[in-house]
Amino acid sequence: MxxxxxxxxxHTLARNPEKLTIGRARGTLVPAVKNAILSLLLxxxxxxxxxxxxxxxxxxxxxxxxxxxxxxDIIESETRLREGRTYTERELREARDRVSRLxxxxxxQFSLEKGSVRDAYVLVVNVVETLPFFxxxxxxxxxxxxxxxxxxxxxxxAAGFRWFVGRRGVVHVGAFVRxxxxxxxxDFASLEAGYTHYDLFGTRAFASVSLKHSVGDTxxxxxxxxxxxxxxxxxxxxxxxxxxxxxxxxxxxxxxxRWSYNTANDPFFPTDGTVLTAAPVFGWIDDRHRRxxxxxxxxxxxxxxxxxxxxxxxxxxxxxxxxxLSDRNSLAFExxxxxxxxxxxxxxxxxxxNLAYGSAxxxxxxxxxxxxSVGEAEQRLEFGVRAFFGDHDPLRYFEFxxxxxxxxAYASVNWVRRDTWGTLRLGVGYEW
Amino acid sequence: xxxRALFALLLLLPAAFASAQQQPAFATNGNAVTIALPASxxxxxxxxxxxxxxxxxxxxxxxxxxxxxAEGGARVEVRYDLWDEIYHxxxxxxGRRIDQQRIESLEKLEQWWRTPSRIISLNxxxxxxxxxxxVLPFSGAEEEDARRWLSLxxxxxxxxxxxxxxxxxxxxxxxxxxxxxxxxx
Numbered sequence: 001m002x003x004x005x006x007x008x009x010x011h012t013l014a015r016n017p018e019k020l021t022i023g024r025a026r027g028t029l030v031p032a033v034k035n036a037i038l039s040l041l042l043x044x045x046x047x048x049x050x051x052x053x054x055x056x057x058x059x060x061x062x063x064x065x066x067x068x069x070x071x072x073d074i075i076e077s078e079t080r081l082r083e084g085r086t087y088t089e090r091e092l093r094e095a096r097d098r099v100s101r102l103x104x105x106x107x108x109q110f111s112l113e114k115g116s117v118r119d120a121y122v123l124v125v126n127v128v129e130t131l132p133f134f135x136x137x138x139x140x141x142x143x144x145x146x147x148x149x150x151x152x153x154x155x156x157x158a159a160g161f162r163w164f165v166g167r168r169g170v171v172h173v174g175a176f177v178r179x180x181x182x183x184x185x186x187d188f189a190s191l192e193a194g195y196t197h198y199d200l201f202g203t204r205a206f207a208s209v210s211l212k213h214s215v216g217d218t219x220x221x222x223x224x225x226x227x228x229x230x231x232x233x234x235x236x237x238x239x240x241x242x243x244x245x246x247x248x249x250x251x252x253x254x255x256x257x258r259w260s261y262n263t264a265n266d267p268f269f270p271t272d273g274t275v276l277t278a279a280p281v282f283g284w285i286d287d288r289h290r291r292x293x294x295x296x297x298x299x300x301x302x303x304x305x306x307x308x309x310x311x312x313x314x315x316x317x318x319x320x321x322x323x324x325l326s327d328r329n330s331l332a333f334e335x336x337x338x339x340x341x342x343x344x345x346x347x348x349x350x351x352x353x354n355l356a357y358g359s360a361x362x363x364x365x366x367x368x369x370x371x372x373s374v375g376e377a378e379q380r381l382e383f384g385v386r387a388f389f390g391d392h393d394p395l396r397y398f399e400f401x402x403x404x405x406x407x408x409a410y411a412s413v414n415w416v417r418r419d420t421w422g423t424l425r426l427g428v429g430y431e432w
Numbered sequence: 433x434x435x436r437a438l439f440a441l442l443l444l445l446p447a448a449f450a451s452a453q454q455q456p457a458f459a460t461n462g463n464a465v466t467i468a469l470p471a472s473x474x475x476x477x478x479x480x481x482x483x484x485x486x487x488x489x490x491x492x493x494x495x496x497x498x499x500x501x502a503e504g505g506a507r508v509e510v511r512y513d514l515w516d517e518i519y520h521x522x523x524x525x526x527g528r529r530i531d532q533q534r535i536e537s538l539e540k541l542e543q544w545w546r547t548p549s550r551i552i553s554l555n556x557x558x559x560x561x562x563x564x565x566x567v568l569p570f571s572g573a574e575e576e577d578a579r580r581w582l583s584l585x586x587x588x589x590x591x592x593x594x595x596x597x598x599x600x601x602x603x604x605x606x607x608x609x610x611x612x613x614x615x616x617x
């Protein structure tokens with residue numbers, strides 16, 4: 001007869017007597033001493049002793065509370081903890097950080113209660129949810145040297161509704177504006193509807209499918225599947241398409257496989273931790289002539305034909321590290337970019353183009369809100385400098401996007417606010 | 433009836449006021465300033481709730497001289513074992529002192545809590561201090577920081593960094609601030 005995970009864990013513990021001290025500090029430290037010899041002994045021996053003291057907790061059950069709309073199963077899944085297994089406080093804290101990073105969770109608090117048998121515990125997760133309506137407005141206005149006003153390429157905005165379906169599903173509907181700084185993909189604004197399923201087949205993996213539509217475009221699907229490798233690492237595969245049938249018809253198909261390592265302590269205002277990503281990205285992009293008469297000198301163009309076809313392969317990566325300077329202030333360094341190659345086929349010529357693009361930023365952030373209040377708006381003030389390197393010129397055949405020069409950089413000051421409704425990030429800056 | 437209620441209110445008000453106004457006791461011990469934390473911290477509703485969570489509650493004391501020439505601190509960790517119904521406590525203080533005990537009751541915990549902790553060096557005859565106590569969920573610094581702290585030479589200037597390590601970025605449950613002028617005795 002198959003054992004329950006809890007019974008199995010208890011048998012494992014029974015076979016390993018040193019683990020029978022679950023939930024209790026193990027060992028005792030040498031008492032504090034005053035003379036130098038004993039201080040030296042402390043330095044030499046107290047450290048490993050201290051390391052042995054970390055208590056571990058056998059989780060009999062995970063109980064998610066204070067929920068109104070959010071599914072408890074999704075929260076439990078995102079903890080990546082398993083009932084019947086033992087965890088250290090550090091692992092529990094990391095689980096809380098993961099739950100706090102969910103877009104529909106404003107705050108999460110962990111506590112333990114006695115389980116049904118000795119040394120077993122119920123992990124209680126108290127959640128503060130966001131509202132079903134969500135918005136993100138990230139807008140920085142930059143004053144350029146020529147006197148124009150521009151926006152940086154990393155602005156994005158969204159507004160919509162999110163509701164939970166069944167025990168592990170989330171449906172979202174909204175409007176999205178996404179900018180990216182890749183030379184081979186287009187920025188776009190669209191209406192989007194999607195469904196995300198968490199804890200796929202009980203594996204803690206998730207899958208999300210969404211449909212995007214903007215004026216003049218067809219409906220373009222996007223599929224994302226994320227698989228947790230460890231408590232800190234996730235592998236995410238995505239496939240997205242974009243079909244534009246406006247003045248400059250274009251189709252994009254992008255496939256990527258992204259590895260990420262995340263120890264950030266907050267999804268929106270991280271002040272501590274590291275986020276690393278690496279991803280091979282492949283793209284197949286067609287720019288097409290529009291139906292109609294094209295009057296221009298040069299070769300004869302066949303109407304409604306492919307003007308340019310690109311096969312793109314790049315390796316993208318990003319790194320961000322956050323240092324707490326004090327309880328209010330923190331410093332962040334962020335870098336991202338990609339290197340690769342594009343095979344371009346145009347009419348009567350075929351050529352390759354090397355791609356290298358990226359940016360680096362340093363940002364100082366100061367907390368403005370009282371961090372002991374739960375459920376209140378979080379506010380920060382940010383000062384940052386971001387510089388771009390490499391080639392950010394769009395590769396597309398019909399050029400109409402603004403090119404970003406190799407040596408573009410901007411400095412900005414932003415006010416950021418997050419509450420149960422959404423996130424607002426407004427700022428002004430200067431670009432040179 | 434009204435008179436009795438008013439009388440009770442009059443009795444309760446000073447007690448409530450005194451409880452809210454409890455201050456830590458500062459003193460000197462050799463070349464160090466010590467702090468005895470008030471029991472009102474442990475009685476704070478949010479702190480008491482966290483103490484009952486079965487997980488470690490970490491108390492970080494950060495002391496800075498008003499002229500910002502000196503800084504120091506101490507760290508206290510308390511974890512209530514739900515099954516054994518005892519408190520596991522650990523105190524790190526300036527001078528690489530560590531005190532670790534198992535305490536059987538809340539009353540004894542409050543006694544131990546009021547034990548003075550060294551928080552900062554005293555070089556002159558007097559020092560004006562700004563002190564902050566941050567109450568954090570979980571053992572924010574954990575064993576890594578404890579190991580690092582124990583293995584480093586005692587450098588008072590970096591004490592705050594060493595003591596609080598990663599915990600500085602943790603979101604506190606509640607924090608307290610006090611100021612005091614301490615004169616060497």
